[in-house]
Amino acid sequence: MISRSAQPTSKGGPGAVRVLVVEDEPAIATAIQHRMAAEGWQVDVAADGPSGVRAAAELHPDVVVLDVMLPGMDGLEVCRRIQAERPVPVLMLTARDDETDVLVGLGVGADDYMTKPFSMRELVARTKALLRRVERAAQLSETAPPAMTVGDVVIDRAQRRVSRAGRPVHLTPTEFDLLVTLAATPRTVLTREKLLAEVWDWVDASGTRTVDSHVKALRRKLGADLIRTVHGVGYAFEPAE
Numbered sequence: 182m183i184s185r186s187a188q189p190t191s192k193g194g195p196g197a198v199r200v201l202v203v204e205d206e207p208a209i210a211t212a213i214q215h216r217m218a219a220e221g222w223q224v225d226v227a228a229d230g231p232s233g234v235r236a237a238a239e240l241h242p243d244v245v246v247l248d249v250m251l252p253g254m255d256g257l258e259v260c261r262r263i264q265a266e267r268p269v270p271v272l273m274l275t276a277r278d279d280e281t282d283v284l285v286g287l288g289v290g291a292d293d294y295m296t297k298p299f300s301m302r303e304l305v306a307r308t309k310a311l312l313r314r315v316e317r318a319a320q321l322s323e324t325a326p327p328a329m330t331v332g333d334v335v336i337d338r339a340q341r342r343v344s345r346a347g348r349p350v351h352l353t354p355t356e357f358d359l360l361v362t363l364a365a366t367p368r369t370v371l372t373r374e375k376l377l378a379e380v381w382d383w384v385d386a387s388g389t390r391t392v393d394s395h396v397k398a399l400r401r402k403l404g405a406d407l408i409r410t411v412h413g414v415g416y417a418f419e420p421a422e
């Protein structure tokens with residue numbers, strides 16, 4: 182079922198922020214579309230998983246708002262396929278907090294999560310934070326040295342590639358930014374609040390679980406020994422000798 186509604190009358194000229202919303206509940210999709218159009222953003226809506234994947238490939242959105250429960254293909258698979266094609270920030274919408282926990286545990290690769298019902302104002306704020314991070318990462322990659330080596334981990338910030346002991350590791354945009362932030366000060370404990378501010382550009386500390394989920398994903402991909410948990414405080418990057 183293709184039910185994408187790319188409105189030719191959408192606001193926003195060339196260079197405008199382009200958002201893809203993948204959501205099968207018309208009331209929610211429409212509310213998001215209207216709220217984000219009011220920001221001057223161009224918003225396209227896909228109402229099922231497969232058309233969401235196609236729309237992402239065709240439209241090259243700057244950010245994707247993705248519902249988890251979708252007809253045709255669930256949000257996890259949609260997220261994987263979109264990210265495999267091109268690194269793009271994904272904000273995932275879940276029905277319940279415990280569903281977020283499950284997704285976090287799976288290390289799906291979403292950059293942020295919001296549980297329904299959510300406020301449109303909060304959604305826009307979180308989306309803006311994601312966009313700022315992408316912009317900053319692009320600036321960083323222009324000025325970054327070709328590669329930094331910490332222990333047996335090589336981080337190429339210009340290419341946004343990572344390897345450990347010569348083995349390439351595929352990271353999502355957020356995982357990459359988190360690794361760069363941790364590795365910039367090896368053996369130094371960074372609080373979750375500091376990581377949230379640096380990597381996610383958040384001021385409040387409501388998303389510390391998001392930090393935990395991304396640390397979990399980094400450990401799974403790079404090895405459990407690389408990031409030390411300091412209970413009640415935060416995390417430290419511990420390069421191999």
Ligand code: CA
Nearest residue numbers: 205248250251
């Ligand atoms: Ca749904």
